[in-house]
Amino acid sequence: MLYRNDKYGNPISILGYGCMRFTTKGGSIDIDKAEKEIMAAYEAGVNYYDTAYVYPGSEATLGVILERNNIREKINIATKLPQYLVKNRESLDKYFDEELKRLKTDYIDYYLMHHMTAINQWDKLEQLGIRDWIKEKKESGQIRNIGFSYHGNTEDFIGILDSYDWDFCQIQYNYVDEHTQAGLKGLRHAAEKGIPVVIMEPLRGGKLVNLLPEKAKKEIAESPKGYTNAELGLRWLWNQPEVTCVLSGMNSPEMVAENCRIASDAEAGSFDEADFALIEKVKEAIRETERVGCTGCRYCMPCPKGVDIPALFRSYNMTSLEGKSHARFEYAQTVGLKSEPAFATQCIECGKCEQHCPQNIPIRRMLKEADRVVRPWPYKIGINIVRKFFLKK
Template sequence: MQYRKDRYGEPISLLGYGCMRFTKNGNSIDLDKAERELMLAIKSGVNYLDTAYIYPGSEVAVGEILHRNHCREEIRLATKLPQYYIKSGAAIEKYFNEQLTRLQTDYIDYYLMHMLTDVAAWEKLKKLGIEAWITQKKKEGKIRNIGFSFHGNTEMFIQILDAYDWDFCQIQYNYMDEHTQAGRTGLQEAAKRGIPVIIMEPLRGGKLVDLLPEKAKKRIAEDPKKRTPAELAFRWLWEQPEVTCVLSGMNSEEMIRENVRIASEVQTGEFTEEDFSLIEAVKKDIQDTLKVGCTGCGYCMPCPKGIDIPAAFRCYNHMYTEKKGAGRHEYLQTVCLQKDFRPVSACVECGKCESHCPQHLAIRQKLKEADGKLLPFYYKIGLKVVKKLGLFW
């Protein structure tokens, strides 16, 4: 296993263990199987474990496995405050203490504000005293590093980066999200500030393996280096020195051994022109299945009515390149939960976007097509409930 450094020089394994996808028997985690797999990873050098309050059963399972095997000090434990549930300063303390109990520990190595989508969510926490609370917990040694996980656009990510003296952050990043969400720009901006970056969804929940177009699968299979789709995606990430650790939701011993092998062999700068060309060709194969040929360049922005046009098209495409529910969930999570969200239906067909589009897309027509697809009525009802309860702002 190879390691990169956190902000304070502590080693973090290139490969991290994402503990959201433990195998389940019915509604419960198969604890014995999870223990075998997690301990294989730890013994193979994986030292960064990622869980969260809202991952069903995960914190309890991780805590029990570490307790059984007396290896808490060997690993770096990361979990997340469910900031969207927080209504008071007392609630912050309540959730944190519950997490310590679940995890059978008295400190957290890497504590994240979970799923910040908008700087307004951080401002809400500040009003509730989160900064003083963090300072106290770090002083007590109960939190060693403070960070946030993010779903949103690049501009918002940079605003959040600059809103606090963060020790680390976590973003969704893979070769298909190179220029969406925080993206490569966000990754590099974090690096400029000396903030380590943990990567989630390196395979888009397996979609860059299982749901690749047949043409892309064939292209990868014919590559002389004989890398699997997963290996190609991981190596593309680790090629970038700004990437500190890549999380993988491993749920088989075979998967763990393979990912550990790659993380032990990979070297920054090993990608050749042919490798980058292969990635671009695979991306094109995926993009050829898209509903809208939007590259996410952002020339259409800002929309006078506040619609996030690139995000809408990205998620609309996801509905057809992956699954409808996946695209809708992406739209809800990365766009709709921002405080200043404006629905696609707000378009007044002014045409300003089309006059700046390098791809000469019929944006107004495509927005009409996307309207209703992205937010069916039951999503709209759920969104109204979330906003009424003020869960994110």
């Protein structure tokens, strides 16, 4: 197992165990199976285990396994405050104390503000006294490192990152999401500030393994390196020195073994020209299945009315790879929860975007088509309701 250091020089395994996808049996987590998989990862050198308050049964399962095997002091627990449920200063302690009880511990190594999507959410927490609360918890030793997990646009990510002296952060990032959400720009901004970055959804929940177009699978299978679909995605991430730890929701012994094998020699800077060429071939195969030929170059931006054109087209394209439900959910959280509205219905058809598009996309027409698919009327209603809940002052 290879390791990279956190902000204070502590070694973190480059492979982290994502505890959201434990196997269930009879409606609850199969704890014996989860224990075998966690212990296999531990024996292979994994020392970072990520869970959250809202992952059903996950914190309690992890707590039992760590206690049974007496390894709490030998690993790092990362869990998360459900900031979207916090209403007052008292609830901060309520959720935190409940998490300590579930995890059978008296401290958290890496604690995150969960699922931040807009800077307004951090503003709200500040109004509730989050800075003093964090200071108290860190001084008492109950929290060792403080961070946040993020699903939103690059601008708000950088805004949150610059608003506090964070110890680490967690973002969704993979070769398909290279320029969406926090993206490469956000990753590099964090690195420039000396803030370690933990990666979630490195394979988009397995979709970059099982749901790749057949042409993409063929390109990988015929590569002389002998990579598996998962291996290519993981090595692409670990090739980047700005990446500290990559989470994987491992729920089979085979997956644990494969990922730990890859993490034993995936050094930063180890990709060669053939590897980068293979990534481009896979991305091109994915693009061939897309509904609109947007490359995410952002030459169309900024829109004078605030429409996030690339984000809408990206979600629209994801409907062909991952299905409409997933694409709609992602659009709802990354665009629907922006501080300022950025929907296609704000378009006044001025045409400035089309004048700058290198792909000559009929953007005005495609915006309407994409919006109908990605944001049908039930989602419009739902997004409006959630905006009032998440973004209220």
